[in-house]
Amino acid sequence: MIYADKSVGVIVQNITGRQGRFHTELMNDYAREVGGRGVVAGAAPGKGGQEVHGVPVYNTVREALREHDATASVIFVPAMAAADAVMEAAHAGIELAVVITEHIPVHDTMKAVAYAELHDCTVIGPNSPGLLSPGECKLGIMPAHLATRGGVGVISRSGTLTYEVVDELTRAGIGQSTIVGIGGDPVIGQTFVDALAEFEDDPWTEAVVIIGEVGGNLEEEGIRSTDLPVVAYIAGVSAPPEKRMGHAGAIIEGGEGDARSKIRRISALDVLVASRPSEIPELIRGVL
Amino acid sequence: MKLLEYEAKEVFSKYGIPVPKGVLIRAPEEIAAHLPEIGDALVLKAQVDVGGRGKAGGVLFADGATAVETARDLFSRDIRGVPVGSVLVEEKLAIEHEYYVSIAVDRSSRQPVILFADAGGVDIESAALADESAVRRVIVSPLLHDIPPFLMRELLGDAPKELAPAINRLYHVFREKDAMLAEINPLVTTPRGVYAADAKLIIDDNALARQGIAVNRDLSEREREAEKHGFSYVELGGSIGVIGNGAGLTMSTLDLIEFYHGRAANFLDVGGGADQERVMHAVKLVASMPGVNVIVVNLLGGITRCDEVAKGIIAADVPPKVIVRMAGTNEEEGRELLAEHGYRMLGSMDAAIRAAMEVSA
Structure with a gap:
């Protein structure tokens, strides 16, 4: 497993919002189930002193960390204030910031990621479903019941498509070490390269599934950087050029990012690329 | 959103980047009034959002005598399928x-x-x-x-x-x-x-x-309407309507339709936590496209409740056949509701799309 384990203490930023509230409860349900620590505190400006599902709320991350031992933050702050929330977390000493928020302006993300780096804070996302290590910990919004513990790592730019693939793996009897959604935006903190480097150092992980999309060439960069056995799936082969398919990151850019040429380049690296999600379990068995 | 050249130049100029003297005209005859300020050596540039504009005939040179005629010529052109609605008239620079x-x-x-x-x-x-x-x-x-x-x-x-x-x-x-x-x-x-x-x-x-930009010009009217409901929506012209949640899963659904040699009519991502109301709007929007005879609904996840989705589909009550694949919270309740109203719910993406192909054929 990578990034975090059972022992991680988590805070939730904007814990008093609808999503923050709902997922704090789910994260803590999961923590109870696996014997982890879960969400120990929340932060929301002006809401200090409240409680959300029994979790105490503070005005700032710094105040929360004064009273509680936490190293990770899950961020549900609205788009226009989310980059500020990442910087606040990094500044206060948070080591791992998981950003669920979507539609953050890309200039904000660039600044927040650069600032977090200065403070040795690892950023996952934005526009990420978070991460889930079955039997260990859940930071974010992934539905835990689809996953099962095992030796396959999953790295994805998508949310629900990840659940689809995890469901296929679980049904085929293939468990997962950590499932990490790195986010669908053009600029993200942890990339395929970074997540694969984490998996290489993880004794649990024997192989990795990479779920990519049209746009950019981060999938290919990641595959080149690793010695782990990898199976890839790239969504968007039917996407017409120059059309938006929901993610800013999924805009096809001048040939380099379209799905077909991406698949061609990945295949040229002797990596198997599934033509549909249901093919992934069979291909991953072949490399285990 | 892409700005047109003249808009970008206005911004550049405000930031102190020198741009050629110029004026935007919306009809050929307007050019005459501006000749005294711009001079006698002119460049006329069609304001269209088209790559390779120059090579496609969107940039013409003129002098005072030929200005109106050249402007008429440019306004009558079609630059890679895009009509010319406005022209930026600029001084011709002595480029080194x-x-x-x-x-x-x-x-x-x-x-x-x-x-x-x-x-x-x-x-x-x-x-x-x-x-x-x-x-x-x-x-x-x-x-x-x-x-x-x-x-x-x-x-x-x-x-x-x-x-x-x-x-x-x-x-x-x-x-x-x-x-x-x-x-x-x-x-x-x-x-x-x-x-x-x-x-x-x-x-x-x-x-x-x-x-300070209120309207995204890059979107069509229907796409803007979809955006109001919180959908990401693109029309693609085939016969199989598609509704999914999450960009990746929806894209993957389109890819699978292509894999089975079908043609998707659209991409519609309803977004996270879709309720009855939003699902109903999504189904109605997709059903309103001409040529759609079947709709695949592929929803997955923790926030989205399957019984809400089922109610939305039933409430929409559209002519095209709706084939549903969903998994997640309240899956059983959703299945029962759909069955009561004669809708099919299938267990996998592959099965749902194969079923849609049969209807579409």
């Missing part, structure tokens, strides 16, 4: 040399990247492909307000130092206007100094509101 500069978002380094070439102009892309060293690139920290002099020296190489202020101002535009791309091609030297002869500016769609 053309350079290329652009600033974009670099996904790998997660920072702004600046590209510069000593030979700008219409063939920059093929030149860059043919010879990688033809384009120099530097990465700038997004925490810096200016391009540091050492990076500017690296970027310019032997090119004249007088280009530096324009490039630094372009970086200010890029930062402050939430640009995904800010480009000057060509950036030119003339006896009167440095000018941005062309201008390209693409604004981050997620920052339009704070940039």
